[in-house]
Amino acid sequence: MDINFSKEDLAFRQEVKDFLANKYPKHVKEKQEKGISLTKQDMIDWHKSLYEQGWAGYNWPVEYGGTGWSPIQIYIFQNELAHAQCPTILPFGLNMVGPVIYTFGSQEQKDKYLPDILQFNTWWCQGYSEPGSGSDLASLKTKAVKEGDYYIVNGSKTWTTLAQNADWIFCLVRTETTQKKQEGISFLLIDMKTPGIEVKPIITIDGDHEVNSVFFTDVKVPVENLIGEEGQGWTYAKFLLMHERFGIAGVPNQIFSLKKLKEITKGRIDDDLQREIAEYEIELNALEFTELRSLAALANGSHPGAESSILKIKGTELQQWLTDIYVRSAGQYILPYEGPDGFDSNSVPSGPEYSHTAVSRYLNFRKTSIYGGSNEIQKNIIAKAILGV
Amino acid sequence: MNLNYSDEQLMLQEQIAKFCSADYSFDKREKIIANSLGHSIEIWNQFAELGWLALPFSEKNGGLDFGPIELSILFEEFGKALVVEPYLSTVVMSGYLLDNSSVDSSALIEEIISGTTHVSTAYVEANSGYDYLNPQTQILNGKLNGNKSIVLNAKHAKYFIVSASDNSEMLIALVAADAAGVSFNSFRTFDGQTCGDVSFENVDISENAILFKGDEAIAALNEMINYATLCVSAEAVGCMSETVKKTVEYTKERQQFGVPISSFQVLQHRMVEMFMEAEISKSLLIKSMLQLNSKDPNALKTLSSLKAQIGKSGKFVGQEAVQLHGGMGVSNEMSIGHYLKRLTAIDSQFGNRSYHIKKFMHL
Numbered sequence: 001m002d003i004n005f006s007k008e009d010l011a012f013r014q015e016v017k018d019f020l021a022n023k024y025p026k027h028v029k030e031k032q033e034k035g036i037s038l039t040k041q042d043m044i045d046w047h048k049s050l051y052e053q054g055w056a057g058y059n060w061p062v063e064y065g066g067t068g069w070s071p072i073q074i075y076i077f078q079n080e081l082a083h084a085q086c087p088t089i090l091p092f093g094l095n096m097v098g099p100v101i102y103t104f105g106s107q108e109q110k111d112k113y114l115p116d117i118l119q120f121n122t123w124w125c126q127g128y129s130e131p132g133s134g135s136d137l138a139s140l141k142t143k144a145v146k147e148g149d150y151y152i153v154n155g156s157k158t159w160t161t162l163a164q165n166a167d168w169i170f171c172l173v174r175t176e177t178t179q180k181k182q183e184g185i186s187f188l189l190i191d192m193k194t195p196g197i198e199v200k201p202i203i204t205i206d207g208d209h210e211v212n213s214v215f216f217t218d219v220k221v222p223v224e225n226l227i228g229e230e231g232q233g234w235t236y237a238k239f240l241l242m243h244e245r246f247g248i249a250g251v252p253n254q255i256f257s258l259k260k261l262k263e264i265t266k267g268r269i270d271d272d273l274q275r276e277i278a279e280y281e282i283e284l285n286a287l288e289f290t291e292l293r294s295l296a297a298l299a300n301g302s303h304p305g306a307e308s309s310i311l312k313i314k315g316t317e318l319q320q321w322l323t324d325i326y327v328r329s330a331g332q333y334i335l336p337y338e339g340p341d342g343f344d345s346n347s348v349p350s351g352p353e354y355s356h357t358a359v360s361r362y363l364n365f366r367k368t369s370i371y372g373g374s375n376e377i378q379k380n381i382i383a384k385a386i387l388g389v
Numbered sequence: 390m391n392l393n394y395s396d397e398q399l400m401l402q403e404q405i406a407k408f409c410s411a412d413y414s415f416d417k418r419e420k421i422i423a424n425s426l427g428h429s430i431e432i433w434n435q436f437a438e439l440g441w442l443a444l445p446f447s448e449k450n451g452g453l454d455f456g457p458i459e460l461s462i463l464f465e466e467f468g469k470a471l472v473v474e475p476y477l478s479t480v481v482m483s484g485y486l487l488d489n490s491s492v493d494s495s496a497l498i499e500e501i502i503s504g505t506t507h508v509s510t511a512y513v514e515a516n517s518g519y520d521y522l523n524p525q526t527q528i529l530n531g532k533l534n535g536n537k538s539i540v541l542n543a544k545h546a547k548y549f550i551v552s553a554s555d556n557s558e559m560l561i562a563l564v565a566a567d568a569a570g571v572s573f574n575s576f577r578t579f580d581g582q583t584c585g586d587v588s589f590e591n592v593d594i595s596e597n598a599i600l601f602k603g604d605e606a607i608a609a610l611n612e613m614i615n616y617a618t619l620c621v622s623a624e625a626v627g628c629m630s631e632t633v634k635k636t637v638e639y640t641k642e643r644q645q646f647g648v649p650i651s652s653f654q655v656l657q658h659r660m661v662e663m664f665m666e667a668e669i670s671k672s673l674l675i676k677s678m679l680q681l682n683s684k685d686p687n688a689l690k691t692l693s694s695l696k697a698q699i700g701k702s703g704k705f706v707g708q709e710a711v712q713l714h715g716g717m718g719v720s721n722e723m724s725i726g727h728y729l730k731r732l733t734a735i736d737s738q739f740g741n742r743s744y745h746i747k748k749f750m751h752l
Contacts, residue, residue: 001398001458002391003679009390072390278750282673282694289672296392310665376658383657387637387664 005072012073016080024084025049032085035357036345040123040165046087047120056094056118064102064110065118071295082252092124092161093117097170099243100187100236104228113189127157127171127190127214128237135377137172138181138234142216144173144188146223151175151188153196153219159371163199163212166192172237175230185233189225196220206363207339241373242308248372249315251288257322258284264354265329273329280321287314306385309378316368316375323362330355392675394462402462404439409470415724418471418581426545427583428474437504442480445616446488450498457681460616461623461674468627471727473581475507478541481620483508485613486550486561490600494563497548509546511537511587512610519740521614522607526553526589528560528599533570533592543585544575550600551589552610558603561610562594569593580734581727615689618696618739619678625699625735626674629667632710632728636660639714639725656713663709666702673698693740693749700742703732 005013025045031038038046050056059074060066069077081089089095098117101109116122133140142155153173163169169190176184190197196219201209228236258281265273294307327334333351336343338360343349348356369375383389394402412435421429436442444459446452460481467476479501487494487501487508500506512521515538526535533553540549549564549571564571570592575585601609637660640651650656673695680688707729711718714725721727736742 001394001679001682003676003683003685005390274750275746278746279697282697282746282749283669285676285691285694286669286673286698289676290669292390293392293672293675296390300393310668314665314669379658379661380654382661382664387633387657387660389637389641389651389657389660 005076009072009076013076013080016077019053019055020080020084020086023049023053024086028087029085032087038087043087043090043165044120044123047090050089051119056120057098058089059095060098060102060118064098064114071298075292075295078247079252079255082256085256090123090162092126092166092170093120093122095243095247096126096240097124097168097189100170100227100240103239104187104232104236108224109189109227122167123162123165125160125163125166125169125192125214127160127169129157129159131156131158131213135374137237138185140172140174140185142171142173144175144186144221146175149223151221151223151226153188153190153216153221155216157214157216158211159202160199160212160214161210163192163214164201164209168192169214170227172233175233178231182234183231185237186230187227187233187236188221189227190216190219190221194219194221204364205366206360207337208360208364210364242303242305248308249287249291249311250319251284251291251315254284254315254318254322255288260354261322261326261329264352268352269329273325277325280318280325283314283321284318287311287318290314306381309373309381309385312372313369313375313378319368320362320365323358323365326354326358327362330358334359394458398458398462401459402466405441405463405466406469408435408439409466409472413470413472415471415727418473422473422581427577427581428542428545432474434504436474436476437502441476442504443502445480445484446498446502450488450495451502452488452498457616457619457678460620461678464620464623465627465630465674468624468629468731469631471581471628471724471731475509475542475545475582477617477620478509479507479546482510482541482613482617483548483550485616486510486600486609487563489609489612490561492563492597492600494600497563500547506547507542507545508548508550509540509542510550510613511540511543512550512552513537513539519744521552521610522559524552524554524559526551528553528555528562528594531594533562533564533589533594535589537587537589540573540585540587542583543573543587544583549587552606559601559606559610560599561601561606563598563600564589564592564594578734580730582734614739615681615692618692619674619681621735621738622670622677622692622695622699623674625703625732626667626671628728628732628735629663629670629703629706632706632725632732633660633663633667635725635728636663636710636713639717643715650713659709659713663706666705670695670698670702690749690752693745693752696740697742697745697749700736700745703736707732 028038028042028046031042047056055067057066058069058077062068094117098114101113128137130140130142142153142157144151144153169192171188171190172185173188174184175186178184196217198215200213202211202213203209204211291311330352333355336349336356338356443452444455448454484501487498501508514525515536526537533551535553537551546566549566551562551564553560553562570590573585573587575583578584640656641649643650677691677695680691710725711729717723718725
């Protein structure tokens with residue numbers, strides 16, 4: 001056993017640091033450090049800089065244009081990005097639909113979609129949840145009926161993150177009404193410009209427009225946009241969810257956020273809160289090493305399994321705990337609201353700087369224990385797959 | 390980074406696990422506790438034959454020179470079986486001090502390794518709390534005077550290793566249990582072990598009985614406590630994983646309302662929470678043993694985080710296990726309550742959760 005990174009891993013880390021020092025777009029970096037929201041173009045610039053470095057497919061195999069990095073290298077990469085306060089790498093193309101396409105798609109589909117995903121020429125969104133299908137995802141009702149060379153899609157999707165920016169959506173649709181509800185589901189790629197698609201914003205409790213409703217009315221989708229086999233969509237969806245959960249613990253970002261919290265609250269908070277921060281830090285250390293244990297297992301050739309559910313549950317609980325500590329560290333200075341009728345960057349209220357984003361982060365992060373399969377669903381998975389009950 | 394045990398370590402683990410399941414059943418443990426010794430000479434001799442009593446000693450003293458990783462493996466398995474044999478006090482604690490003293494203790498270590506002799510370390514006092522570095526016990530003019538508390542396995546110790554002060558610096562001395570002026574009161578502990586109050590009244594201490602002095606004494610005592618902390622934490626991780634396993638098994642068998650109670654989602658989720666607590670504790674155990682092994686500068690901070698986490702997770706897992714066993718959980722006949730007892734005892738030893746959170750903050 002050896003807890004230290006190998007010489008090769010350390011050299012790799014230096015390579016990532018060099019990239020971040022020299023090639024991380026300056027205008028994005030500045031906004032990130034000042035806490036200013038990024039535009040769509042900023043996000044595209046950020047992803048393009050990764051692509052130009054050859055690192056967009058940081059978790060993809062080499063044969064599809066990925067880096068072929070080991071789990072430990074991916075871990076180091078994500079850590080360095082978090083410490084440099086980089087924006088998140090949007091998961092919808094690179095972590096979600098990309099792996100589904102290169103694992104289950106046809107050669108034509110691989111050729112058509114993968115290069116654009118890597119180059120971030122296309123912005124993807126995820127069409128899973130529906131107004132009536134949350135945790136019981138397989139009960140989804142959006143219908144795709146085959147007519148000649150097309151599927152005619154009718155229904156609606158909800159909680160669709162950043163659909164307002166998206167060029168494409170990957171959808172779970174019902175192609176057949178079967179006894180077992182999982183068996184009639186198919187995996188369809190849909191161009192957002194197709195007539196009959198309407199995107200409506202949903203404003204969340206933090207005041208932000210991040211998620212949307214997407215409505216489909218007689219949307220014509222070419223049959224060649226079906227991934228794999230008709231009726232096998234559930235299998236692909238489960239594969240994708242497993243990938244989605246990986247890295248969902250957000251450990252690197254939490255480590256950075258904790259460091260910042262300690263700096264900004266120095267001398268400002270009472271002993272009780274300092275003690276609570278220590279309690280949080282201890283559990284974060286435990287979570288970090290739990291993730292390293294599962295990375296080490298992955299590096300040994302095992303597949304991501306139900307263990308990723310532990311990371312999802314514990315990771316999101318800790319994320320929420322941290323945003324809660326931020327709020328309580330700021331006391332009454334959290335009150336001024338940023339947004340319409342509130343303050344903006346030209347009229348910042350008095351009080352500690354961090355207090356102005358504390359509440360919106362706290363409110364925003366309530367979603368983490370709900371999305372990606374709610375934590376209750378994750379517990380069902382662990383109970384069944386690991387405890388065997 | 391490599392988080393796999395070596396083949397040698399895996400063999401050790403398998404050997405201990407096999408022994409515990411074949412020769413240390415819960416019924417047998419109950420019988421061992423019930424006899425007046427409070428542990429088993431037969432089992433102790435088997436430990437000696439298997440070479441386990443030699444594990445942490447240096448080669449020059451006839452040991453195997455194994456470190457934090459192997460000790461953690463041993464104690465994790467001990468925790469699963471709730472082993473009450475005084476390995477911690479004789480081999481880990483006293484063993485560490487004897488092995489690292491500049492006074493030659495090879496003859497006594499040989500006796501320990503062969504299984505014939507127990508040695509207990511007397512470092513806690515009635516008013517010391519977790520501050521072990523300011524003993525009231527004194528050695529002045531060659532005479533030892535003072536009282537020690539919670540001396541593990543005091544009744545069977547042939548020697549005591551005693552922390553004291555000469556009014557200017559700390560001393561750690563080796564004292565024969567049958568020396569004139571030594572007396573003790575032995576007690577059962579609630580978790581099936583034994584400890585005692587030991588009094589020293591004008592006990593003669595020769596110069597070569599002083600194992601450590603001054604800064605060396607402080608360093609040795611601290612280091613010994615660190616090792617012991619790691620060991621009981623590993624034991625707690627073993628206790629927790631076994632508790633989770635037993636609780637899952639029990640709920641699958643226990644029928645209520647015509648179905649196994651494991652089919653109730655509310656119980657499933659509680660067991661998942663128990664499982665996660667055990668897993669994240671194990672993560673900190675692995676991190677901690679590896680950092681201690683490589684003498685990492687953050688090792689002590691991680692060790693405190695481990696002990697703090699064990700305090701919280703151990704309590705949670707132990708209490709939930711009792712609750713999920715219902716009335717059987719509070720019955721002394723069932724093993725499950727004994728895991729709660731041991732986990733409760735472990736939190737109290739070598740600094741509890743509260744103590745280690747403070748230590749973590751200041752390191």
